[in-house]
Amino acid sequence: MRYLLRQLGLYILAAxxxxxxxxxxxxxxxxDPASAMFARYKGQLQPEALAALRExxxxxxxxxxxxxxxxxxxxxxxxxxxxxxxxxAKVTDVLAMGxxxxxxxxxxxxxxxxxxxxxxxxxxxxxxxxxxxxxxxxLLVFLGAFPYFWLAMMLLYGFGFTLDxxxxxxxxxxTLAPSLSFSFVASVAEHLLLPATSIVLASVGGWMLSMxxxxxxxxxxxxxxxxxxxxxxxxxIMFHYAARNALLPxxxxxxxxxxxxxxxxxxxxxxxSYPGQGYLLVQAVRSQDYPLMQGIxxxxxxxxxxxxxxxxxxxxxxxxxxxxx
Amino acid sequence: MGSTxxxxxxxxxxxILGVFFLMALVGPLVAPYDPSAFVDIPLQPPSRxxxxxxxxxGQDVWSQTIxxxxxxxxxxxxxxxxxxxxxxxxxAIAGTFGGLVDDVLSLLTNVSLVIPGLPLAVVLAAYLPxxxxxxxxxxxxxxxAWNARVIRAQVLSLRNKDFVAAAIVTxxxxxxxxxxxxxxxxxxxxxxxxISATVYAIGAQVGLEFLGLGxxxxxxxxxxxxxxxxxxxLLTGAWWTLVPTGxxxxxxxxxxxxxxxxxDEITNPRLRAxxxxxxxxxxRGIRPGASTxxxxxxx
Numbered sequence: 001m002r003y004l005l006r007q008l009g010l011y012i013l014a015a016x017x018x019x020x021x022x023x024x025x026x027x028x029x030x031x032d033p034a035s036a037m038f039a040r041y042k043g044q045l046q047p048e049a050l051a052a053l054r055e056x057x058x059x060x061x062x063x064x065x066x067x068x069x070x071x072x073x074x075x076x077x078x079x080x081x082x083x084x085x086x087x088x089a090k091v092t093d094v095l096a097m098g099x100x101x102x103x104x105x106x107x108x109x110x111x112x113x114x115x116x117x118x119x120x121x122x123x124x125x126x127x128x129x130x131x132x133x134x135x136x137x138x139l140l141v142f143l144g145a146f147p148y149f150w151l152a153m154m155l156l157y158g159f160g161f162t163l164d165x166x167x168x169x170x171x172x173x174x175t176l177a178p179s180l181s182f183s184f185v186a187s188v189a190e191h192l193l194l195p196a197t198s199i200v201l202a203s204v205g206g207w208m209l210s211m212x213x214x215x216x217x218x219x220x221x222x223x224x225x226x227x228x229x230x231x232x233x234x235x236x237i238m239f240h241y242a243a244r245n246a247l248l249p250x251x252x253x254x255x256x257x258x259x260x261x262x263x264x265x266x267x268x269x270x271x272x273s274y275p276g277q278g279y280l281l282v283q284a285v286r287s288q289d290y291p292l293m294q295g296i297x298x299x300x301x302x303x304x305x306x307x308x309x310x311x312x313x314x315x316x317x318x319x320x321x322x323x324x325x
Numbered sequence: 326m327g328s329t330x331x332x333x334x335x336x337x338x339x340x341i342l343g344v345f346f347l348m349a350l351v352g353p354l355v356a357p358y359d360p361s362a363f364v365d366i367p368l369q370p371p372s373r374x375x376x377x378x379x380x381x382x383g384q385d386v387w388s389q390t391i392x393x394x395x396x397x398x399x400x401x402x403x404x405x406x407x408x409x410x411x412x413x414x415x416x417a418i419a420g421t422f423g424g425l426v427d428d429v430l431s432l433l434t435n436v437s438l439v440i441p442g443l444p445l446a447v448v449l450a451a452y453l454p455x456x457x458x459x460x461x462x463x464x465x466x467x468x469x470a471w472n473a474r475v476i477r478a479q480v481l482s483l484r485n486k487d488f489v490a491a492a493i494v495t496x497x498x499x500x501x502x503x504x505x506x507x508x509x510x511x512x513x514x515x516x517x518x519x520i521s522a523t524v525y526a527i528g529a530q531v532g533l534e535f536l537g538l539g540x541x542x543x544x545x546x547x548x549x550x551x552x553x554x555x556x557x558x559l560l561t562g563a564w565w566t567l568v569p570t571g572x573x574x575x576x577x578x579x580x581x582x583x584x585x586x587x588x589d590e591i592t593n594p595r596l597r598a599x600x601x602x603x604x605x606x607x608x609r610g611i612r613p614g615a616s617t618x619x620x621x622x623x624x
Contacts, residue, residue, distance in 0.1 A: 010432070010435055010436065010439070011439065013432065013436055014435075014436045014439045014440055017436050017440065018440050018445070021440075021445070021448075022448070025448055025449060025452050026452055028452070029452035029453060029454075128603060129603030129604075129606070129607060141579055141582050141583075142575060142579045143575075144578075145524075145574070145575040145576075145577075145578030145579045145582065146571055146574065146575040146578075147528060147531050147532060147535070147550075147571065147574055148532075149532070149535060149550075150550065150567065150570075150571035150574070150575075153554070153559055153567055153571075154567075154568075154571070156559055157559045157562075157564055157567075161559055161560065161562065162562075168560075255439070256438060256439070258441075259439065259440070259441030259442060260441075260442065262441055262443070263441060263442055263443030263444070263529075263532065264443075264532075266443060266444075267443075267532050267535060267536070270535075270536070271554070281444070281447060281536070282536055282537070285447065285451065285536050285537050285538060286537060288451070290451065290452075293447060293448055293451055294448055296444055296447075297444040297445060297447065297448045300441055300444045301440055301441055301444065301445075304439065304440075304441045305439060308439055
């Protein structure tokens with residue numbers, strides 16, 4: 001319990017740090033980014049609407065702590081300003097459009113990559129020095145060294161463009177309206193396949209290698225030798241004795257890796273014009289939509305922090321030893 | 326494995342790195358064309374005049390790949406060095422001083438670790454003036470924390486060694502102990518931190534530039550991919566505008582990882598025992614058992 005509370009404290013502090021960074025960065029930049037930012041709205045916003053927007057970012061002209069207080073007050077009311085790229089939509093509404101798709105794409109591919117990588121790592125460590133163990137890790141390291149979005153482009157070129165078997169862009173067929181019908185779900189799955197595969201290909205190697213090395217450590221333990229001596233079946237030793245314990249360090253790494261994989265998957269979304277946060281991000285960069293960029297930063301940070309906390313809860317559930325601490 | 330022989334993984338990695346360094350160093354002398362000049366009809370497939378074809382803007386892809394090597398490797402290695410320096414300083418001070426200093430620095434490290442890097446980098450890069458210096462600041466700001474964490478852990482395990490106790494008894498200052506006693510004794514850890522930081526920096530740089538952040542007029546591996554994607558390279562079937570740059574990034578990344586693996590094997594007796602053991606067994610035609618060998622037989 002103390003462990004969980006300590007972690008929760010860390011995440012709350014991290015959340016506060018990112019809120020504050022979000023406030024400080026525009027003010028640290030040389031020149032007058034506020035005017036540059038608000039100049040983007042020229043001809044789009046009424047003067048009073050512009051004043052409201054300045055207020056939302058705390059550019060009130062008062063001393064810094066007053067600006068900070070104004071910024072926080074607006075933030076807690078869920079006011080992140082108005083988007084330039086999707087004018088006149090509010091940033092929060094624009095973000096809400098993409099959140100589900102990013103959660104679907106990143107969530108499914110991270111879980112698949114983690115499960116597959118851990119399984120491959122168990123097998124590689126078990127058959128150490130075998131053909132599987134000597135060929136697969138270097139291959140996956142090589143695949144993992146490519147930028148995520150580059151693998152995505154290659155898959156798009158191969159399967160979408162040349163072979164024309166899978167869709168090139170978007171999250172579902174343009175002819176369908178979102179519903180819970182079979183054809184819609186099938187279309188979503190079909191559109192998910194290529195982007196998810198590219199993320200899995202790029203990230204599975206890391207999980208495999210860390211699982212393999214932690215398996216090698218666990219296999220040296222006396223209780224594994226004991227299990228062999230008892231004559232237990234290899235499969236039982238492999239999964240029930242070794243893999244369960246070797247998995248723990250990988251679970252701790254999961255939270256850390258999530259932020260990194262998410263970065264890669266945002267870029268993958270761009271390649272497939274997948275309508276998630278990554279696609280919004282590139283729109284924001286192209287039209288210098290600072291409020292949207294900052295909104296994306298905040299949402300993604302909060303999501304990653306929440307996911308990290310969930311992983312910590314899972315870890316406590318998996319490893320009874322942490323409950324004592 | 327003899328003590329003087331370079332492990333095979335390291336040899337392969339160093340050879341690949343050597344080729345790319347050479348490319349970055351003498352590149353502009355051997356590049357057939359000006360990388361940013363319009364030299365021929367756009368989107369031509371590889372031919373004798375243009376070994377890797379031309380881009381959507383009529384530039385020579387081979388010349389662009391060479392020019393990109395210089396810019397991308399320079400930024401990658403400088404950022405890697407800066408991240409390692411900052412990480413080592415923070416990690417070593419936290420680990421050696423302990424107490425409140427450690428609490429504060431560890432908290433700072435952990436907070437930076439859980440804040441996702443790319444979205445923060447985008448916000449930073451968007452506000453800073455485009456250019457190499459801003460890019461370096463962004464990369465270092467988002468990537469230093471991992472090194473600090475690894476190095477702090479290593480320092481904690483070295484802190485209780487006799488030579489540190491000896492230095493304390495001699496009355497050396499704590500900063501002297503950090504920088505002259507502890508850090509020099511973990512060169513291999515610092516080296517592998519430097520390698521992973523460089524891999525991160527190259528990848529993050531390519532990613533940011535692909536997004537359109539940074540100076541798009543400079544030829545780097547990231548801007549090459551940005552322009553290729555902007556010119557809809559894939560939908561016109563122009564794979565040659567993407568493949569050379571992507572392969573270069575992956576080869577440099579793999580080479581760095583291979584060197585880092587060998588460093589691990591040289592400095593971690595258990596990993597070395599494993600590879601020696603399996604090799605010795607394989608030479609005798611025996612299949613290794615399930616448990617991990619801890620025996621070592623080095624002359």
